[in-house]
Amino acid sequence: MLDDVPRIIEIYEKITGEHVDEDTINEKIEYGQCLTALGAVKDGKLVGFIIGETEQGAFGEEEAIGWINMVGLDPEYRNMGYGKALGKELLNRFHGMGIRKLRTIVEDEDYGLLNYFKSLGLQKVPWTVLELDLKQ
Numbered sequence: 001m002l003d004d005v006p007r008i009i010e011i012y013e014k015i016t017g018e019h020v021d022e023d024t025i026n027e028k029i030e031y032g033q034c035l036t037a038l039g040a041v042k043d044g045k046l047v048g049f050i051i052g053e054t055e056q057g058a059f060g061e062e063e064a065i066g067w068i069n070m071v072g073l074d075p076e077y078r079n080m081g082y083g084k085a086l087g088k089e090l091l092n093r094f095h096g097m098g099i100r101k102l103r104t105i106v107e108d109e110d111y112g113l114l115n116y117f118k119s120l121g122l123q124k125v126p127w128t129v130l131e132l133d134l135k136q
C-alpha cells in the first residue's frame with residue numbers, strides 16, 4: 001500500500017484541491033492503530049481508496065469503534081460502484097475484526113459523501129463535532 005501513496009495523494013488533491021503531505025499518509029499507513037487501507041484497481045491503475053482505523057476507549061466507550069478516515073474515487077471513475085465495493089469490503093473487514101460500530105465525520109453540506117455513507121447503512125447521530133484551532 002505504501003507504493004500507492006503518491007497515487008492516493010494525487011486522487012485526494014484532485015478531489016479536494018488541498019495539498020497533503022506524503023509523510024502524513026505514510027505514517028498513518030505504517031503506524032495507524034489497526035489500520036485497514038483498501039484500493040480499487042482498474043486496468044492496473046489505482047482509481048480509488050478507502051482508509052479505516054479502529055479506536056479503543058474513545059469518549060469513555062468500552063467497545064472498539066471502526067472509523068472511516070478517508071475515501072476517494074478518481075472523479076473519472078465515479079458512479080460505477082467502486083466506492084460502494086470499497087466501503088462494503090471495509091465493513092466486512094471491520095466485522096471480521098469484531099468491530100460492531102462504525103463512525104465517520106462528514107461536512108453537513110457534502111450531500112454526495114453523505115448519500116454515499118447512507119448507502120452503506122451509516123446514519124446521522126445526535127452528536128456535534130467541536131474544534132479549536134490552536135495554530136493562531
Ligand SMILES: CC(C)(COP(=O)(O)OP(=O)(O)OC[C@H]1O[C@@H](n2cnc3c(N)ncnc32)[C@H](O)[C@@H]1OP(=O)(O)O)[C@@H](O)C(=O)NCCC(=O)NCCS
Binds near residue numbers: 074082
Ligand atoms: C463519495 C464517493 C466515494 C462515491 O464513490 P462512487 O464510486 O462514485 O460511488 P458508487 O458508484 O459506488 O455509489 C455508491 C452509492 O453512493 C451514492 N452516491 C455516490 N456519489 C453520490 C453523489 N455525488 N450524490 C448522491 N449519491 C451519491 C450512489 O447513488 C450509490 O447509492 P446506491 O448504492 O444506494 O445506489 C466518491 O464520489 C468520492 O470519492 N467523493 C469525494 C470524497 C471526498 O471528498 N474525499 C475526501 C475527503 S476523505
